[in-house]
Each structure stands twice: as structure tokens, then as C-alpha cells.
Amino acid sequence: MTTVDRVAQPWGTRTPYGPGETWPTRVDQFLADGLTAEDVDRWVQSASLLHSNGDALDIAVRDGRIVGVRGRAADRVNHGRLGPKDLYGWQANASPDRLTRPLVREDGRLVEASWDEAMGRVVERTQALLAERGASSIGFYTSGQLFLEEYYTLAVVAHAGIGTNHVDGNTRLCTATAAAALKESFGCDGQPGSYTDVDHADAIALFGHNMAETQSVLWTRVLDRLAGPNPPRVLCVDPRLTPVARAATVHLASRPGTNVALMNGLLHEVLGHGWVDEWYVAAHTVGFADLEEMVADYPPERVARICDVPVADLRAAAELVGTADRLLSTVLQGFYQSNQATAAAVQVNNLHLVRGMLGAPGRGVLQMNGQPTAENTRECGADGDLAGFRNWSNAAQVADLARVWNVEPDAIPHWSPPTHVIQMLRYLEDGSMGMLWVQATNPLVSLPELGRVRSVLSQDRVFLVVQDVFLSETAQIADVVLPAATWGEKTGTFTNVDRTVHLSEKAVDPPGEARADLDIFLDFARRMDFRGKDGSPLVHWHDPASAFAAWQECSRGRPCDYTAMSYDLLRGGSGVQWPCTEEHPEGTERLYADGRFWAAPDVAEAYGRDLVTGAPMEETEYRALNPEGRALIKAAPYLPPHEIPSEEYPFQLVTGRTLYQFHTRTKTGRAPQLDRAAPDVWVELSAQDAVALDVAEGDVVEVRSPRGAVEGPVRVSGIRPGVVFLPFHYGYWDTEAGHEPGAAGRAANELTITDWDACSKQPLFKTAAARVTLVRRGTAPAPAPTTTASAPVAARVPATVGGPAAEVREEVGPPRAPTPRPTSSPTADGEEGR
Numbered sequence: 001m002t003t004v005d006r007v008a009q010p011w012g013t014r015t016p017y018g019p020g021e022t023w024p025t026r027v028d029q030f031l032a033d034g035l036t037a038e039d040v041d042r043w044v045q046s047a048s049l050l051h052s053n054g055d056a057l058d059i060a061v062r063d064g065r066i067v068g069v070r071g072r073a074a075d076r077v078n079h080g081r082l083g084p085k086d087l088y089g090w091q092a093n094a095s096p097d098r099l100t101r102p103l104v105r106e107d108g109r110l111v112e113a114s115w116d117e118a119m120g121r122v123v124e125r126t127q128a129l130l131a132e133r134g135a136s137s138i139g140f141y142t143s144g145q146l147f148l149e150e151y152y153t154l155a156v157v158a159h160a161g162i163g164t165n166h167v168d169g170n171t172r173l174c175t176a177t178a179a180a181a182l183k184e185s186f187g188c189d190g191q192p193g194s195y196t197d198v199d200h201a202d203a204i205a206l207f208g209h210n211m212a213e214t215q216s217v218l219w220t221r222v223l224d225r226l227a228g229p230n231p232p233r234v235l236c237v238d239p240r241l242t243p244v245a246r247a248a249t250v251h252l253a254s255r256p257g258t259n260v261a262l263m264n265g266l267l268h269e270v271l272g273h274g275w276v277d278e279w280y281v282a283a284h285t286v287g288f289a290d291l292e293e294m295v296a297d298y299p300p301e302r303v304a305r306i307c308d309v310p311v312a313d314l315r316a317a318a319e320l321v322g323t324a325d326r327l328l329s330t331v332l333q334g335f336y337q338s339n340q341a342t343a344a345a346v347q348v349n350n351l352h353l354v355r356g357m358l359g360a361p362g363r364g365v366l367q368m369n370g371q372p373t374a375e376n377t378r379e380c381g382a383d384g385d386l387a388g389f390r391n392w393s394n395a396a397q398v399a400d401l402a403r404v405w406n407v408e409p410d411a412i413p414h415w416s417p418p419t420h421v422i423q424m425l426r427y428l429e430d431g432s433m434g435m436l437w438v439q440a441t442n443p444l445v446s447l448p449e450l451g452r453v454r455s456v457l458s459q460d461r462v463f464l465v466v467q468d469v470f471l472s473e474t475a476q477i478a479d480v481v482l483p484a485a486t487w488g489e490k491t492g493t494f495t496n497v498d499r500t501v502h503l504s505e506k507a508v509d510p511p512g513e514a515r516a517d518l519d520i521f522l523d524f525a526r527r528m529d530f531r532g533k534d535g536s537p538l539v540h541w542h543d544p545a546s547a548f549a550a551w552q553e554c555s556r557g558r559p560c561d562y563t564a565m566s567y568d569l570l571r572g573g574s575g576v577q578w579p580c581t582e583e584h585p586e587g588t589e590r591l592y593a594d595g596r597f598w599a600a601p602d603v604a605e606a607y608g609r610d611l612v613t614g615a616p617m618e619e620t621e622y623r624a625l626n627p628e629g630r631a632l633i634k635a636a637p638y639l640p641p642h643e644i645p646s647e648e649y650p651f652q653l654v655t656g657r658t659l660y661q662f663h664t665r666t667k668t669g670r671a672p673q674l675d676r677a678a679p680d681v682w683v684e685l686s687a688q689d690a691v692a693l694d695v696a697e698g699d700v701v702e703v704r705s706p707r708g709a710v711e712g713p714v715r716v717s718g719i720r721p722g723v724v725f726l727p728f729h730y731g732y733w734d735t736e737a738g739h740e741p742g743a744a745g746r747a748a749n750e751l752t753i754t755d756w757d758a759c760s761k762q763p764l765f766k767t768a769a770a771r772v773t774l775v776r777r778g779t780a781p782a783p784a785p786t787t788t789a790s791a792p793v794a795a796r797v798p799a800t801v802g803g804p805a806a807e808v809r810e811e812v813g814p815p816r817a818p819t820p821r822p823t824s825s826p827t828a829d830g831e832e833g834r
Ligand SMILES: Nc1nc2c(c(=O)[nH]1)N[C@H]1C(S)=C(S)[C@@H](COP(=O)(O)OP(=O)(O)OC[C@H]3O[C@@H](n4cnc5c(=O)[nH]c(N)nc54)[C@H](O)[C@@H]3O)O[C@H]1N2
Pocket: 050, 051, 052, 085, 174, 207, 208, 209, 210, 211, 213, 214, 215, 237, 238, 239, 240, 242, 254, 255, 256, 257, 258, 259, 332, 333, 334, 335, 338, 339, 369, 370, 371, 654, 655, 656, 657, 658, 659, 660, 661, 662, 663, 766, 789
């Protein structure tokens, strides 16, 4: 047993292991106020919330309050480990400024109201709009942070109850490209790989993914492989010197926005050297010839120029991915939020298809998710896609959903692709939409081009409902605020990146009158009296377990089949990966192990899009292209970003995350250890640019784009010259003045552009042009962590530590396989590939 300051040492103690071995356990525990395990009344099963890794944990309860957390050794995902946000973040639940009563707007001010009054207003406005302007005047904007049961209920309410196509989630900002890339390549959403691929891989490639900071426990798994015998080689593609880049065998600090060129360059070398599994390509794919022709135009010299990386490094990277025997790739926001997002992410799939690296231990793709429950938003169709990965443009699949929902097919909008959130803003702007109901997301900080978002959402004619746990920037301008119960205060399931489903049980009561999001949706459905075609209630469930059962039926026979799962199966042992069926009662470790995809025309979730224009393909085109349902190799040319540096705006602006904060900080900003580690905004510049601008560590600069400005102190970091980085976490809820119109703000999205990927409609948060100017000399170093990508390169800056309040107990155990289930399965974690 050791104690570790997990702010200072985010990844904790190493437990090295070798290829094919089981990752040792290390149980991390943090209890507040010097309490020990003996002081805990109960441990309640759950999983981590502030990222998508799905680390299993138990919540410690004492006197009806949450007092800490402990990792679950038996779980396949984390083998007991927890990251800093998991360890300290729960403290926000007990924050004194939680919303405890509904609020309604009276004479311009928000005042407390009863649930009856608040829900009455929501229902009244919904009915009036339905009667006067129809279903398309109403929109829903949800989250990647609710539970499966909640999304499913919302999807039924919005699609079949209201009948609107305007349903999206903040997953649009997050993993829309993951879903799009999976659909383009494999015909259907659904993660091919498994985290256990880390145990087996001899090469791991991270594309635009700062795993060390954003999925810190998965990174711990990688670090433990790197510390053990026969470690994997690591490729990092990222313009910043992230902890991943520091650990990498090859780091390509490519110019932002050039991912497609870079991937085409890697594929050029892979094909040119014949590092191709010709049998796999012939047996399981279509489109190889197009790729060959396309990448012929991307020789290393040309790509090195476009991406501004050394030719030798590019060749080394190609050799690394081209000669690996077990290649694992991960992709995240450096691709998804950048120029040509889907086209770039698809090239990573192509790399695996041409090398035949899918569906076997160590051979996998993880098109990552970001939020804890983003997978559920997608599978339940709360992001506008149809529930159970059904294809909106396939009449038979729509009819099948209508059967499950007991409605006529025409009651489910399917005449066009689902409306994406930026398009909804446009409809709110032009007046065709009159109501937006926002749950568990904070668009006034997280959407691009905030000046515009504020002006659209604060119009008098827009009826804005916000369902949140705090009075966020968005809640402050709402017409009705609904106080929600959150993680630890309600029961539900959620699914992580590698399809592992966890149960999160209610540990304590919510504060005041706050209600579970599920109960709010159920109440709305009751008040609206939605009915199925035979007159029975449309929403015929009443609690989490019955909602889960309803979803299981909807998932039956679909790729994300949950039919053999139950809350009981999820209790006690490890989380379970879908599909989980009678045939595979213990879940399924990897998809597509047999080279068969959900891509046959009758079952595919989508017919695909043109990777350049985003235009949807017709069913007939798709049938002609892919009659046998093979994986699709889709090539794409590199096109430069729309907004490129100019004389006036000479820098490329990149925005993103830091290890200690989560999104708009409504939770991590209220957890003292985390907030102290990264208390305020900063501006990352390279040493070379700092010299050219005559600025130094701590000097306050203005970063300006054509849309707005942000002011903050400089951190001179290892970022690529010509690029400026801003963390996007810092909004206005905890500043005194709030945002002053016209003045420089602190939210990165003051600067970002209203522009999106043609295929996935994901906004481009990572490619814009900006200029940097000195405002005043500084007196102290920037408030940026030293343990992360923002580590200073030269100046002496005090190291980021948490101090005694951040001490975490770590107990390293023997390597042990996760708790076996009643019957054994050949696909159980750690069993394969030895
Ligand atoms: N600590 C922490 N963890 C989190 C979250 C959090 O807020 N805080 N949020 C969660 C969520 S919802 C998400 S979506 C994930 C996101 O996780 P990540 O995608 O890992 O995080 P980001 O910092 O957004 O972006 C990753 C990297 O992309 C690089 N990048 C920028 N532009 C380009 C480009 O054009 N090409 C390439 N190759 N790279 C580029 C940036 O330098 C950055 O280091 O994290 C999850 N985990």
C-alpha cells in the first residue's frame, strides 16, 4: 500500500507487464477528510463520469453523503485504477450552489417555482407550438452525460411523441465523427476494438488523441506496457508536446488541419512497401483500387511539405504502423474537430483494413468517444439517428422501429437526415423553431462562435428550457430551469468506448427537489399523454429498470444488442460488452472478428456519404457498390482548411483540454484539488513564437480571431511553432463580471468558427486563424499545469501538486483476471491470444 499525490502524479505507481499478460490490479481509493474504509457505511457500485473510459468504481457513503470513491479490481476496464477527475470530482455533488428548485422567468428574472408550475409552462408552450406551427418548431439538445434509460426515453418522446427531427446531442461536438467514420467504413456505428488490445499490441498509434490527459487510466495501461518487457512502439500525431508525444517512439507534430494528407502519406508508404494483407483486402473489402490510385499522389516529400514534418519521421511512422504485427490505433478530437474530420478518421480505418488488423487481440481500432455515455446517446438515437442504429433512409428499418414503438412509420420523422445542432441554431435564428429544450450541456460555453450563440439563444421569441444541476451560463438565460439529480443520486446504465456497459446505482438522495432526468422525461410524457397507435401509453415504463427492459427490446437483433443483459448481470463483477445475447451471454470482446460487417444494404445503418461534399448516397448506389456487405475502403483527397493563417491572423488556433478540468468546469471547478491544479485560462505558445512576439511566461496577451477575443497569460510550452492553444474549459459562471459584450473574454469559443465537417456535421474547434498581441507584462507564471501538455519548456515554474488534501491510497495487487462469471467464455478479458 502506498499513498500518492495524484495531482502531482496523475498516473500513479507503475505496475509493469508484458505482451499477452494480464494487467495487474491496483486499487485506487480516495476518501475525504482523513476518513478510512472503516468509516464508510456502504459502498455503492458505479463507474467514472468525467470521460469515456468507463472506469468501474464504488461510491463510499457515510451518513447519507458521498465521502469518496474506490476503484473496482474486478472490472475489465480499469482493474481498480482511477484517474484524478474520478478521485476528486464527486465532491461537486455536495456543492452548496446546486439547483434545488425549478426556476421560471418572471418579468425578466428567474424565480423559484413548483415542479407543477415549471412543467406546466413547458407543456403549455409545447402544446401551443404543436398546434400553431407543428412538431418542427420544437427541438431537443441533449448530452453525452445522461444514462441510457434517459436517452431512450427522450428519443421516444422526441421522435414518436412530438414527431420532430430536430433532436441532437452535444455528442455532435464530440463523437459525431467517430460514428460517421464507423458508418462509412463498416456500414454501422459500433466500436470494433477492445481495451485489452493494449495488452497485446506491439504498436499503438494515437491520432489527435491526448490519451494521457483525457483517458488517464487507459494511458496508465499503456505506461505499464511501456515499463514492461517487449513494450509496444508508440506513434503520436499531435501538434503539441503532450505526455503521449513525450512517450512516443515517433512524434509527428504536424500542421493542424492536415490529417488527410498525413494519412494518405502513411498509406502511400504502406501500400508502396507491400505491407498489405492481400487476402483480407480481397475477402472482406471493396474500394482498394480507389485508395491505391488516390494515395499514389501523396509521396512522402509532398506530404512532409503539406504537414511540415521531417520526411524521415514520416517514413519512420509508416514503417511503425506498416510492419506492426499487432497494431492498435486510437482516434480523437485532433481528427474529429479538425479539418476534413470524417475523411481523416476513415483513413485510419483504411489503414487497418488494408493491413487486415481488425477483430483479433492487439489488432483493433478505437474510434474514441469523449463523454461517459456518448455511446448511449448514439445507440438510443438521442442524437437524431434512429434508435438501435437503424437506418433512417431504409423503409424496412423505420417500419421495424415503428413496430417496436407501436406507432405508424410515418409518425417517426425520417424524410431527411437528423438536424444537427448548428442547423438548429439557424432555425432558431430564422424563427422556424420556437423552443429548445437543453439537457446536461452548456452551449453558452461549448458551442463555437459564442457571440452568435448568445444572441440566438437569448432572443425573446425563443423558449429555452434548461435541465441542469447548476445555474450554468446557459441556465442563466433560460425561461424555465429544471433542477436535475445527477450521478450518484440516480440509477442507470452507461456504455464506454469499448462497449462495456456499467450499472451506476443511486448512492444518496438528490438535494432539495432535484429530480432524476429520467423522471423529468417520464413526467413530461405523462403530462403530454403521448399514445401509441392502439391508444396505449407510448412511454409504458416508469423507472430505470423498466426503461432498460424497453430498450432491450428495441436493441434486439441490432448490432448493439443488450437482450441478455440485466441489472443483476451488471452487479458485483465486471462490466459487460455488447452485443450481449443468448448466444453470447457474457458479451462480445471484439466486433468483426470474422471479417463480417453490418454493411449489407438491408442491415447497414447508413448508405454512406461522399467524403468531400458530405452528400448522402442513394440506396441504389450503395447496393451497386457493396452488394455483399463488405467493409468499404473510401479514399479522400486532402483539401486545405477553410480558414488559413493570413497576415492579419498569422497563427493557427487550436483548442482543447487539460487533465484536471472537465469541459465547462461545472463539476471540476467545484472540486478543490482539481480546480487548484488548473484554476484559470492560459495561452500556449512555442518558445520560437514567444521570442518573435517579445513575450515571456506569464505575460498577458490577447488572442483574437475574426469573431472575438480572449485574454490570458502566456505559457511557453512545447507546442509546434505557428500554433496557439487555448483550453476551452473557462467560461463565466465563476467570474465576477461575467462576459462583457465587446471586451475580451476567457472562453476559447469566443474565437472559434461556425463551420463543420461535411459528413459528420461536427464543428471545427481545432482549425481557425488568430493573432496574438501583448496586453501587459506579467508578474507570475501562467496558471497552467506543469504535469501535462502545458508543461513549461524553459522558465522556472513551481510544479503542480495537490498537497495533503490530494493523497490517494494505491494498493497494487497480483495480476489477476477479472472476477469470473458463472459460466466461462472464450471471449472473456485476458483469455484470448495467449
Ligand atoms: N481531463 C479531461 N478529460 C476528458 C475531457 C475533459 O474535458 N477533460 N473530456 C472528455 C471528452 S468529452 C472528450 S471528447 C475527450 C477529448 O480528448 P482528446 O481528443 O484527447 O482531447 P483534446 O484536447 O480535445 O484534443 C486532443 C489533441 O488534438 C490535438 N490537435 C489539434 N488539432 C489537431 C490536428 O489538426 N491534427 C492532429 N493530429 N491533432 C490535433 C491537440 O493538440 C490536442 O492535444 O476527452 C474526454 N476526457
